[in-house]
Amino acid sequence: MISIQNVRYYRNQKDILKNVSWKVEKGQHWSILGLNGSGKTTILDIINGYIFPQYGTVEVLGNVFGKSYIPDVRKEIGLVSSSLQHKIKDYETGLSVVLSGKFASIGLWQAVEQEEVQQALNFMQLLGCEHLEDEEYGVLSQGERQRLLIARALMANPKILILDEPCNGLDLLAREELLEIINTLSAKADCPTLIYVTHHVEEILPCFTHTLLLRKGEVFAQGPSKDLLTEATLSKFYNHPVSVQVEQNRTWLALKAKEQIK
Numbered sequence: 001m002i003s004i005q006n007v008r009y010y011r012n013q014k015d016i017l018k019n020v021s022w023k024v025e026k027g028q029h030w031s032i033l034g035l036n037g038s039g040k041t042t043i044l045d046i047i048n049g050y051i052f053p054q055y056g057t058v059e060v061l062g063n064v065f066g067k068s069y070i071p072d073v074r075k076e077i078g079l080v081s082s083s084l085q086h087k088i089k090d091y092e093t094g095l096s097v098v099l100s101g102k103f104a105s106i107g108l109w110q111a112v113e114q115e116e117v118q119q120a121l122n123f124m125q126l127l128g129c130e131h132l133e134d135e136e137y138g139v140l141s142q143g144e145r146q147r148l149l150i151a152r153a154l155m156a157n158p159k160i161l162i163l164d165e166p167c168n169g170l171d172l173l174a175r176e177e178l179l180e181i182i183n184t185l186s187a188k189a190d191c192p193t194l195i196y197v198t199h200h201v202e203e204i205l206p207c208f209t210h211t212l213l214l215r216k217g218e219v220f221a222q223g224p225s226k227d228l229l230t231e232a233t234l235s236k237f238y239n240h241p242v243s244v245q246v247e248q249n250r251t252w253l254a255l256k257a258k259e260q261i262k
C-alpha cells in the first residue's frame with residue numbers, strides 16, 4: 001500500500017525527516033505516534049505528493065513518485081485533517097459536505113444522482129451523523145464535523161484513509177464515540193487501509209495492528225502495536241519513564257512520578 005525507503009527531507013539546512021523507511025501492507029491498519037514536531041505531517045504530505053523528499057523513494061499503491069501522475073494517486077487516498085476542516089464553508093449542509101467527497105471538491109458544484117445521495121446517507125449513518133443532513137457545517141461541534149469529514153472521505157472509495165489527529169479538540173465522550181465509530185469502520189470488509197496519526201497512546205485502538213513511532217524526524221521503532229506499546233519501549237521513546245496500563249485492549253500511559261524513578 002505504501003513503501004517509503006530511506007527518505008530524507010530537509011528545509012533550510014534542517015533535517016525534518018532522516019533516513020525514514022516504512023512499509024504498509026494490505027490488511028494492516030497503522031497508527032503513527034509522535035510528539036509535536038516529530039515529522040508526522042511531513043510524512044503525510046510526502047505520501048500525498050504535496051512535497052517531495054530530496055533523497056529516497058516513495059511508492060504509494062504501486063505508483064512510484066517521480067514516475068506517476070500524482071493527482072491520480074491522490075484520488076485513491078482519503079485525508080481527514082484540520083486543514084481540510086478549515087476549508088469547508090460554514091453555510092454548507094451536512095449532506096453537501098459528504099457529497100462533495102465524491103468529486104474531491106470543496107463545495108458541491110455538480111448535479112448529483114439519487115444513488116449518490118443514498119450512498120452519502122449510508123456513510124452518514126455508518127458515522128452516526130445522518131441527523132446532520134440539513135444542518136449548516138458552521139454551527140456543528142468539532143465531533144460532528146469530524147464525522148462528516150470521514151463520511152466525505154469515504155465517498156471517494158479510497159484505498160487508504162488517513163485520519164490526522166481526528167480526536168483533537170474533542171471532549172472525553174465525543175472522543176470515545178468517534179473512536180468507537182472508527183473501530184466499527186475498521187471491522188467492515190471493504191474498509192480502506194487506515195493510517196491514524198496521533199499524539200496520544202490511548203487513542204490507538206486494537207484495530208491499529210501496527211504502529212510507527214516517530215521521534216525527531218526519525219523512525220524510533222515500527223511493527224506490531226502490541227510489541228511496541230510497552231513500558232520499556234515507550235519509556236525509551238519518550239526518554240522518560242512511563243507506566244502503562246492496558247484496559248479494554250488499549251494502552252493508557254502515565255509519566256512516572258520522580259520518586260518512582262530509580
Ligand SMILES: Nc1ncnc2c1ncn2[C@@H]1O[C@H](COP(=O)(O)OP(=O)(O)OP(=O)(O)O)[C@@H](O)[C@H]1O
Nearest residue numbers: 011012016034035036037038039040041042043199
Ligand atoms: N516548510 C518547512 N520549513 C521549515 N521547517 C519545517 C517546514 N515544515 C516543517 N518544518 C519543521 O519540521 C518539523 C516537523 O514538522 P511536522 O509538522 O511534520 O511535525 P508533526 O509531528 O506533524 O508536529 P505536530 O504534532 O506538532 O503537528 C517541525 O520542527 C517543523 O517546524
